Amino acid sequence: MSYLVLTKNRYDDSQRRTALVIHSINNNLEGDIRGIFSHLHASEAANIMHYLSVSQRSKLIKFLGDDFDYYILAFLEDAVREEILHKWANDKLGKALANLDEHYALEILSDLHPEHRKAILKLINHDDRVFLEKSLSYPEKSAGRLMSYQIVALPLNWTLEKTIKFLKNAKHLPEDFYYIFVVDLQNRPVGHISLSNVYKFDKYSTLSDCMSDEDISISSYSDQEEVALIFKQYSLVSAPVVNNNGKLIGVIDSHIVIDIIYREREEDFLHLAGVEDDGLHSNTIDTTKSRFKWLFMSSCTAMLSSSVIAQFQSVISKNAALAIVMPITASIGGNAGMQVVAVIIRALSNQQISKLNAARVLRKEITVALSNGVFFASLFGLISYFYISPKISLVFSLAILVNIVWSGFVGMMIPMILTKFRFDPALSAGSFLTASTDIVGNAAILIAASYFII
Template sequence: MLEPKVKSEGLSVRADELLGLSPELINSVRDSLLEKNQTRTRMIVASLRASEFADLLQLLSPNFRRRLIECIGSDFDPQVLAELEGDIQEEISELLGPLSLANMIIRLDIDDALELIITLRKDRQWEILKQLPSELRNLVEEGLAFPKDSAGRLMGREFVAVPSFWTVEDTIKFLRAADNLPNEFYEVFIVNPHHRPIGKVSLSNILRNEKPTKISSIMLSEIVTVPAIMDQEEVAFVFSQKDLVSVPVVDQSLRLIGVITVDDVLDVIQEEAEEDIMRLGGVKSDDLYSAALQTGRSRFSWLFLNLITAIVVSIVIGIFEATLEQIVMLAVLMPIVASMGGNAGTQTMTVAVRALATKELSDTNAMRVMGKEFLVGIYNGILFASLVGGVAWFWTNSLKIGGVMAGAMMITLIMAALSGMIIPLFLQRAGIDPAIASGVVLTTITDIIAFGVFLGFATLLLL
């Protein structure tokens, strides 16, 4: 029997079409808020998930956000706070007030509660902590003691751990009777008498075995643990390398104190990727929702540093002032060399920074990768030197100027390719995040090389 053919040509389904938030819904919310129709507003947003409601708040203006929060009132889902961006999260927290915010934090998982409290001002943190029950307050304060962006701050405190001498029957009875289990979990950790993890068992494996079976006989003993002080980016790398669903977190005594699940790591991967992109562009953080003055201040220092490097490049050009005065055409042509060098270097730098972040580039293969980029520089150098040199010759009717362009282009593209690889490696060895400083250093070096080589060749060959 022939299967029916499904015509897939021209089909395109976007993610937002599968979710509850649409432009029509957003406009409906705005209209109902303008009409002060609370019943209609509540009906419109009732079906939205926490993440979708958070997106809705971020798309609305501050005035509409305030109206919507007032309309929802006590029905506001605390999970929405955990989904909001930093600036909007702080704004909504101010609108809710200390008491309402504390009541919402009580209903959150400990990792989400901790993440929310961290975004608040110090005085605000203390005000909220005083409102929390003592047990939760102790857990939050313990979490705040861990380093920023560490596994200790990322982990959840609710997990399932059983002793190795239990049977499958004992474990199932415990899972049914216990009232403090996580809402969702996929693995049960096996611990020794010192509460150190020695293995894990998936729920499916527990259900497939007979009741008298010892848990220790079906557990996976090759278990990966992460220390609470490990950076969250390193934790994400462990998950990707080992294809983990969850990983136990241990303290200095190797005792089990928490667990990190794959959904937490997905957020980390996105955050770290965003952070690297922002840093490459000279932006400290995502300031899309920040005030204009605050955004301007945060970007000033990076722009000022770029100004300093631009002055350095201008000084290099000033050394060849006499050459430029005699052959004005050089001033027209030299930006071409600098632009090509900057773009070629940025291509290599982007690959290098990403490879360093994913551990694909290290001391063991750095020379091999650098050799490859050197060959790439030669390849592109020959092609573009021939192309640009010929165009310059035709344009100026001067073979010497064409030769200067060709030679400068060749050397610049080779050096740009090498610089794009060497600079991130050097910065990492120096303990500086390559994503932060590589761009400005590379731009300065490629500009100096491009202008210096171009004008140097011109001085030697044309004067």
């Protein structure tokens, strides 16, 4: 058994250990490799493997042989795990899944091609296969995929004495659980009682007398983002999962939800940059394909913005100073808009905004944009007044004011519209916003120049 000790120098220790592993692999020091990995937590071992090249990872797994900890697979990035599993025979992969917790095994199976998955399931023992097949029948990223079927649920008329006796004698209790869920005659959850409270009340009290009757159940078809939101909103440790008839079928624990929250936030962060997946560990071709379409979209929007500028060539040719201030107008509008987009996307993901309060939020964003617009229009207008010309100052100020106010409006509306049509706003909003603020910013300054300067 390995113990993870957290220290201030943990990162430095990890880097030194990784360097030692790389040295040992390159010099075929198999004994040293086995010695290092025998004391590592699976997550630390996975972190080391992320630093290795494809050939070094293959060599490492060969050196470890039967000592390879299959739990390392659970902590690997998807691309690295896929690369490793692609080289394994079905019987080895089946053995690996049999040694993993149900949720880790399910996650790996979910990434496999359906035909490959079917072949692997045949190699797994009956009980584990039944669970995995049942979980795979639910939609991806649904509560049904996240829940565990290992749950303690008892009738509401049981006494605490009977409950304690049951807990002591039961042979197949979950390894870790926090609540006993109380159910009615139709197996519908009506409350829960924590393990500590089982021993606090009089032993002749019934579960219905002692339970917390908060009825916070999750549908097996709920999206994982909704599950995470429910856990956050109600500060849950675990929650019962019910079918369409409201009957208890499983439980979701907080440690599963923590992983969901981390992954969703990481995914949103990448999407805001126009990246669909983690390209660091993906192969070069997949990463190139993933990024190409968003770069192509950005190129199209840039050409659209350029076409607007092309309509005012005569204005620019007569006032070369406009070329100095145009990039500033477009840039400050884009930055202001991205601030709004980030706030609105976060509010949408936390279900803090809907048609009930959208108008109020829009008024606030327009007011904030107007305030910032007036300030920066005055600031840049003053600077350009002294360093360029009074006429350019007027045009520059008007364009900045218009573009910042516009960015506040579209920064809210674009994510709202994309969500309405079931597109991921984190993935698409940035491209649309940048195109919009570039076009409006450049158009505003050039139209103003054609009126006030020419």
